[in-house]
Amino acid sequence: MTKKNEDTSPLVAAAQALDAELKRYAEIAATIARSPLDSEKAIDRMTRAVTEAAESEQRLLENVGALSRLLVGSRETQETAAAAILERSGQIAQRRAELDLLRARLKGISTVAKALAEEIQKASHYKPDPYDAGSAKEVDEAFFKIEQGVAECAKAAQDVVTDSNGRELEDIARQADGVRQQLLSTKNRVSLLRKQLAN
Numbered sequence: 001m002t003k004k005n006e007d008t009s010p011l012v013a014a015a016q017a018l019d020a021e022l023k024r025y026a027e028i029a030a031t032i033a034r035s036p037l038d039s040e041k042a043i044d045r046m047t048r049a050v051t052e053a054a055e056s057e058q059r060l061l062e063n064v065g066a067l068s069r070l071l072v073g074s075r076e077t078q079e080t081a082a083a084a085i086l087e088r089s090g091q092i093a094q095r096r097a098e099l100d101l102l103r104a105r106l107k108g109i110s111t112v113a114k115a116l117a118e119e120i121q122k123a124s125h126y127k128p129d130p131y132d133a134g135s136a137k138e139v140d141e142a143f144f145k146i147e148q149g150v151a152e153c154a155k156a157a158q159d160v161v162t163d164s165n166g167r168e169l170e171d172i173a174r175q176a177d178g179v180r181q182q183l184l185s186t187k188n189r190v191s192l193l194r195k196q197l198a199n
Contacts, residue, residue: 109157116150157176158176
């Protein structure tokens with residue numbers, strides 16, 4: 001009798017039992033086929049062998065039945081798992097679409113923020129002509145537009161934070177909040193520059 005390993009699955013154990021019994025049945029058949037029948041003792045031995053063969057064949061049929069039942073159970077397990085995967089695949093695809101949309105929105109905000117940062121860099125080098133009140137006004141208007149643009153980006157980032165939290169995508173919410181905080185800091189810096197220029 002084959003000793004079962006504790007980690008062996010019932011399906012593997014059944015296949016191993018069938019294989020072992022099949023080998024035993026074949027060995028008995030080979031013995032019966034080649035053994036001489038030239039004495040009472042030999043005939044008695046072969047009579048017992050035929051009985052053993054019948055018993056082995058019965059065990060084979062039982063093993064085949066057990067394996068067949070396990071195979072049916074395995075098929076049912078596979079079908080159940082496949083149905084669960086199919087259902088989950090739809091959910092995963094939906095979540096992927098939500099994630100991609102939020103990332104695209106955040107990327108768009110970052111692109112605009114980068115352009116605004118370049119505008120801030122340029123505007124910070126403006127030196128209004130002290131004898132021309134119009135030039136100071138132009139610089140102030142430039143900074144005002146930048147400030148408004150940064151505020152709009154910060155609002156858009158906050159919207160991404162809200163939408164991400166609503167969809168339980170906390171990592172995207174954290175990233176968007178980081179961008180929002182940077183934008184608010186930039187807005188404060190622009191406001192300070194405007195005040196300095198006004199003075």
